[in-house]
Amino acid sequence: DSGVTQTPKHLITATGQRVTLRCSPRSGDLSVYWYQQSLDQGLQFLIQYYNGEERAKGNILERFSAQQFPDLHSELNLSSLELGDSALYFCASSEGQGVGETQYFGPGTRLLVL
């Protein structure tokens, strides 16, 4: 158990819909990262937040957005969903700003878009 929690575990929805994935970092960790893992793309870094502020941005679509709240939990919003958005979405956290730090991963949320 990494100490990072993600909800929900599984999510099935239809194309065009919007979903919100939630992540609670390990106690004391200030950075939260979101990753997408799909069969054809492998693991892709999406975005990092540090202490409420966006810190780094990776391959995140404009239809996706995220935020980190004052209590440090984070939400990833996926809108206008397409079939290709079906994937495993991981959240990770680290203690500081991230470079070279150990990232602790949550169990992931499996999204299926029908």
Add this chain to the structure above:
Amino acid sequence: EDKVVQSPLSLVVHEGDTVTLNCSYEVTNFRSLLWYKQEKKAPTFLFMLTSSGIEKKSGRLSSILDKKELFSILNITATQTGDSAIYLCAVEPETHNTNAGKSTFGDGTTLTVKP
């Protein structure tokens, strides 16, 4: 664009065999390389390597980095069925204000250890 290539893509061995997994990278301003093990759930951290030639070891697993040739290897000796997993390699760049934490992952090596 940063790039991480892992080989082989998949590997099937028998218990007791030794395996070597490879990770080569092309990254601007390299900072560190990390190895993860992913089973059915989330990836778990194995090693972080920043310096060339210094082996990191944990039980039957060891890893080393060559910053001149831009690759790393992960060795697993006396493999067990519990080692079956996807092994992921990731590299992180040096800190820039807009680039902290932006790691690039390889596609992974799937290891299957048969009894």
